[in-house]
Amino acid sequence: MKKLKVFATPYLIWMAVFIVVPLLMVAYFAFTDEEGNFTLDYIANVGQYTNIFVRSIWLAVIATVICLILAYPVSFMLSRMKKHHQGTMLMIVMLPMWMNFLLRTYAWMTLLGNNGIINYLFSLVGLGPFKLINTEGAVVLGMVYNYLPFMILPLYSVMVKIDKSLIEAASDLGCNPVSVLFRVIVPLSVPGIMSGVTMVFVPAISTFIISRMLGGGSNLLIGDLIEMQFLGNAYNPHLGAGISLVLMVIILVIMTIMNQFNPDDQVLI
């Protein structure tokens, strides 16, 4: 089998050139100026955007928590359904995920706008119009709407593998259904929770589309900042690289903290 190692070579070259080098370039750009001299100025400049970082982290956390709370019962109910129903229901729940991300966000643009259908319904009873779009709430709503399926799927995958006899054993030992949920199912679903949180938090903290389409220009997030440095009017790749680097570090730190809660030898018997 060892001879087969050579097959990986094309990919290894590709990987080095198109994954490793670009990331190194981000680091390089973050620490140099136009002439190529080492400088910490750009990293320091990132500090002026602290409020935007705080906002991005905060909104991402809220969106992640809401997704977790909404998704948990859904995944649980799915995992307890009859086998032949599960496949169909899963497909129905996952279907919106296959729609284009932009169109899904656009849908909320039309719903939440001042001329949108929600305000129209309010006007029928003499209320409003309410400022629904271009708010932080709209951004969180967009995040939850787009990322909810990414929380449902990993939770479901883990819950469906929980042995039925463990639930019966808990019941046998005196747990009412609520106790079974909190004492057995939740602890055993932790790997799924970790997966789901990762799959929601990372896109949520780095998005720029949702904040642009639903937040207007006034609710900038980290993603917007980065995009502006590279494709906006003020072309500043060094600052952009600096912000990107800081973003990666933040995500790494938060992921490491989360992994402390993940039991190491979590094997489902």
Added chain:
Amino acid sequence: MKTLSKIYMALVLMFLYVPIFVLIVFSFNETKSRSVFSGFTLEWYAKLFRNEVIISSLMNTIIIAVIASIAATVLGTLAAIGINAMRKVPKAIVMNITNMPIVNPEIVTGVSLMLLFVFFAARMNLEFGFVTLVIAHITFDVPYVILNVMPKFRQMDPNLFEAAQDLGCGPFTALRKVILPEIMPGVVSGFLMSFTFSLDDFVISYFTSGSTSQTLPITIYSMTRRKISPEINALSTIIFVVVVIVLVVKHIIETKQEQKLRANGGDE
């Protein structure tokens, strides 16, 4: 308790589907209003089909997705075969790097590739456009192929390769006749996953495309930025119908396969 859970499920499903249905309904609206439905018309669909930008970007998207996913599948399958033969430490390093495009925020992957291309554009007269898009797509597609094929090796009997050689196959023949068929399901699912992600990608394409070649998501993005036009609703409806058809067909095929498996198992 049971009715409560059914109500909850229904509410969640409503939350997921109502925005899409509103889009669909208003794609047939006579006026551009987003709140009042005045009359039924297909004019927005007609406009859509006459929109050259949309048609050409759709073509671009499909071509790029096909090329990138095929290339990624070949590259990734060969890679998986090679990685599987590596020793523990190199294997772990390679797998960690492979995971990066998946685990990193899309914007970081997009920006890093953009920096790379900017750097080489000056030196190699490389323009942002079709080529950069394809390269970028292959880069984020390959990890998905590898992630789909690697588990197949774990499930495979480790003695298969040796058994084939024992019976007279040289290593490469053994690969072709024995290993490839075993990992094929992973290769296929990796290909489908790559194709889907390439079709749908926006962020990475956004940073690596040029003015000449746009993908459909990028076109959609500029449409939503410029004006609210029910053409977008019409496009959404068409995409929704396609997605429904594809998923339902896939579901029916899978269910039939399961039934066949169960029937055959029963006879034994």
Added chain:
Amino acid sequence: MENIISLRNIVVEFDGDQILKNINLDIKDKEFVTLLGPSGCGKTTTLRIIGGFLTPTSGDVLLDGKRINDLPPHKRDVNTVFQKYALFPHLNVYENIAFGLRIKKYSEKEIVRRVGEMLELVNLTGFEKRSVQRLSGGQQQRVAIARALVNRPKILLLDEPLGALDLKLRKDMQTELRKIQQALELTFVYVTHDQEEALTMSDTVVVMNAGHIQQIGSPTDIYNEPKNAFVADFIGESNIVNGCMLQDCLVEFAGNRFDCVDKGFDKNEIVDVVIRPEDVKVIPAENAKLTGIVESVVFKGVHYEMTVDCIDHKWLIHSTKAEPVGTTIGMTVDPFDIHIMKKSKEEGAYPALMGVQQNEEA
């Protein structure tokens, strides 16, 4: 002794199949009862009905005289040892055992005391902090038993708990379980397909097949007085041949008449004749009513097992002395060891107590 559990006319239907067909069973307090039968006979289903994990399609489940059909498992004073142990992987040994006590909100002091007691009982003192996934099969099984017993339930249900253990460990655990049951004076309802296990451990054996109870009795009764062909065949090895009851205490089979001790059959009724291999004695062929040629001899440690070909039936006999293959030998049986059973019209429909009634009438 009181009846602690009663099952009345229990029927279980699932997807059009009848899994249990009219089960009636009384279990006495402090009794070790074993449900014995082949795979699919309904013994585990019966156990799950007692535990509350399954609701019967019709019929009543009574605990201490009270109907508990609608009582969920967590409210029944019953604990279960599951087939694959069902230990909680996210809890260590101590917490697994303490689980039921914590639910009932016992004081920390009491929990420490009781769990310590249990660990001693199952010989796992010192294992408190171990992860349950790193334990051997035998150790996991003991944790499962401790986890159930620590709650001092009136009734313990055991679903084939020794199936995954090797032979020696299984035999040791059989003795252990019996000792625990007697020492703690609990009612055990035990499910197994291993007839030897059932005969070793139980006060009462309930033989089941295809959703029916075939026979209820003590191990010796079941072994020596099987009520029908199924029980005779399932328990131990037997020779079963067609015979004709010429009159009370006289049966004809293999071309000869034999004295026996069973009465109450119709004159000239066609019956099944059951004779255990170890009850057949080898005698010189000249004087014997039964003769045959020795076909095979297998050394089984405790005895030799020989197959003897007698034209219309191959007899299986156990003997401490081996006879050469190919020789003709004679065989004889004590009248007491010839068991007569009614021919069953429908496999599994045989009422368990009918044979007894017959004898009483006579």
